[in-house]
Amino acid sequence: MTDKTAGMWNARYSEETYAYGKEPNLFFKEQLAKLPVGRLLMGAEGEGRNAVYAATQGWTVSAFDISEIGKAKALELAFEKDVVIDYRVGNLPELLFGEEQFDVLGLIYAHFPPAVRSEYHRYLHTLLRPGGLVILEGFGKNHLEYRKLNEKVGGPADLETLFSPEEVHADFKNYDVQVLEERVIELNEGRYHNGTGSVVRFVGAKSI
Numbered sequence: 001m002t003d004k005t006a007g008m009w010n011a012r013y014s015e016e017t018y019a020y021g022k023e024p025n026l027f028f029k030e031q032l033a034k035l036p037v038g039r040l041l042m043g044a045e046g047e048g049r050n051a052v053y054a055a056t057q058g059w060t061v062s063a064f065d066i067s068e069i070g071k072a073k074a075l076e077l078a079f080e081k082d083v084v085i086d087y088r089v090g091n092l093p094e095l096l097f098g099e100e101q102f103d104v105l106g107l108i109y110a111h112f113p114p115a116v117r118s119e120y121h122r123y124l125h126t127l128l129r130p131g132g133l134v135i136l137e138g139f140g141k142n143h144l145e146y147r148k149l150n151e152k153v154g155g156p157a158d159l160e161t162l163f164s165p166e167e168v169h170a171d172f173k174n175y176d177v178q179v180l181e182e183r184v185i186e187l188n189e190g191r192y193h194n195g196t197g198s199v200v201r202f203v204g205a206k207s208i
Contacts (some may be wrong), residue, residue, distance in 0.1 A: 007145035012192075013047055020046065021190035022077060024053035025108045026135045031059065031203055038103030041127060043092075043120075045111035048074025048085065049116055054106075062086040062102070064095050100129045102103070107136040109193075114160040121171035134172055138163045141183040142188040142198040151198040153187060153195035164201040175204030 012019050024032075028050050042051040045063035047070050055061045055078065063085055065099040066132070071087045075158060076086050090096045105128050112120045139155035141162045147155055156162055166179050182200045187193040 006068075007068045008064070009046070013067055013073055013190075014067040017191060018047050018049065018073065018077070019190050019192050020049060022049050022052075023189075024050045025137060026190065027051065027201060028108050028116070028135055031133075031135045032059075032104070033107075035104065035133065039101060040104045040106060041097065041102040041124075042105070042106045043124065044109070044112065045074065045087070046070045047076050047089070050106055050108050051085050052077045052081050052083060053085070055085050056081050059104075062087045062088070062097065062099075063091060066090065066136070069155075078138065093123055095180055097127050098158045099126050099162055100132075101134050102128050104128075105132065105134045107134065107138065109138050109140055109155075110136075111156050111161050111163075115156060118171050125174075125206065130207050132206045132208070134175065134202060134204050136163075136168060136202040137199055139202040140164065140198045142184075146184075146195070146197045150195040153197045154192040155197060165200055165202070168200055168202045172202065172204050176207060176208045177204045179198075179203040 040054050040059045040061050042063040045051050046067050051061045051063040068089050071089050074087055105124055139162050141164050143155050165182055180202050184198050187197055
């Protein structure tokens with residue numbers, strides 16, 4: 001990731017309030033509730049709302065992002081909720097997570113740059129144990145039309161950074177698919193995810 005990208009996120013997270021709120025993403029919360037507690041990795045985790053929530057439910061949680069300020073606010077939230085998370089800052093391949101270390105991988109609005117997205121997804125695959133689960137929600141390619149109508153709904157402004165179900169399936173091709181869809185939802189997550197948008201959702205288990 002570039003210094004410019006990290007700077008943009010540091011600027012956003014420098015606001016006093018939490019950009020996307022302190023509550024977990026509803027789809028992530030719903031899917032996590034179905035699973036036995038284990039080891040979780042949250043990607044592009046920002047200010048930590050999902051990681052901290054999972055920790056309050058008994059999960060052993062690791063997270064990563066490129067924003068130092070995002071990490072600082074995540075640790076503040078963890079302290080507020082009386083939990084501990086392992087949060088690392090930097091480019092993913094340099095963060096030294098262990099192979100097949102995690103039971104669940106959470107990718108909630110983890111829009112990696114198009115040039116590295118498939119590479120990152122393949123690398124994340126190696127960190128998940130056989131049978132482990134990916135839970136993904138992010139803005140889909142149909143989202144641009146909703147963003148034009150209401151910028152407050154947030155999300156990338158370029159088509160290449162948005163997801164399609166086909167692209168997600170291609171990146172996680174050796175998975176038993178439980179959910180794979182693009183659908184229209186109402187978002188109410190902090191200041192920057194508000195209104196009607198189109199999201200891609202994927203839940204899949206890594207084939208043994």
